[in-house]
Amino acid sequence: MRSAEGTRGSRADQADQRRAELLDAARKVVLERGISSTRVADIAKATNVSGGLIHYHFATKDELITEMLRATIGSEAAGLKELVEGPGSVVERLDRVLRFYIPESRGDQSWILWIDAYATGLREKVVQELLLELDAAWIASIEQLIRSGVDAGEFVCDDPYGAAERLDGVLDGLVIRYTLHPSLLSRRRLLEHARIAAAREVGIDPSAFPDDQ
Template sequence: MKANETTGRPGRSGREEQVDQRRAELLEAARKVVLERGLANTRVADIAKATDVSGGLIHYHFATKDVLLTEMLRAASVDDIRKLQDVADSPGSSVDRMDAVLHFYLPEEGDNSGWVLWLEAWAASVREQALRNIVGELDGAWLAVVERVIREGVRSGEFTCDDPAAAAERLDAMLDGLAIRYTLQLGAMSRRHFLEQARIAAAREVGLDRSAFPRSR
């Protein structure tokens, strides 16, 4: 099949590329508006204003506001999962990779927007099945990655753990709780303290002393 002369990608027309780009711009605008106003208070008019387009153009790409917001969250989920898998596949020992996964999980210093977005999604998913599915996919992917890192550490002899799946589940639940507290109670917990608690919990789950993980970074 001949590649498109403009993009170099097989089977893609310039029009299709423009549509994809416009949809991506609208999804990013929706993400920013949700972070500012919350899922419940976000209107199509707000997203239209943020992108300087008409509400009709938004509805051309997304039939309803709910479809737009659901696709925005799905895109964010896919991106987070891809980044997490890349982190878990990074070079180094199993301890190094586990520590890298813990770092990825923590909100960035001074920027908790990612966690704010998912807290919004969690709350809305109580009543919205489509959102519940997306949140479940992200949580399932996180559990699978942590379990894989633990299993690989057990196989290499670095970790001792009789039930990697259960260990991953416990670690996930603890980190979720800390992340919620860190995000909602600004200033009540430092990122360094969050990371220290995460390392202590991870070390216990894989049969290591806390000293096996870095002291601070």
């Protein structure tokens, strides 16, 4: 017979799996409808479950959306950590971080989600706090890279935190422009701007970044 502890563990695993499925479905629905227009009923329909089951795992729509955004932040932070601590020179790693920040296309789902979240965050404090958490993770990672470059003698920067904060702000503005105004900025031009901004902050020539191959 299966032990009571094993049964509880199995149920907990099933509950975790169901929550993960609902969070994934919520993300897809939000990308289609927007945060403010998404209803629990829409997510229930997308997963072919009842609204009651969703409320069993998440008390409110706000809790579900919040957890979905938090899970997305966790995923991005894990990818960012790999790049920051990965192989190669500091310049090469900084270039990988810039490329990771910049959308692959104007339809990049992650950036569409965050632009929508920025608008929601104007009125929803919990979303605003999550966005601050996301920004803090990016700034800390860029600061870590800049400090590593200074220590290695690759960069010259008296204020790594300030440089990271400015670079994060510049990238946000460029990416939003790239996403919302397709005719004004190509991805290649966006990467060029990002490299120039980063190079100025760390005292190198933009040509120090790897070729685009």
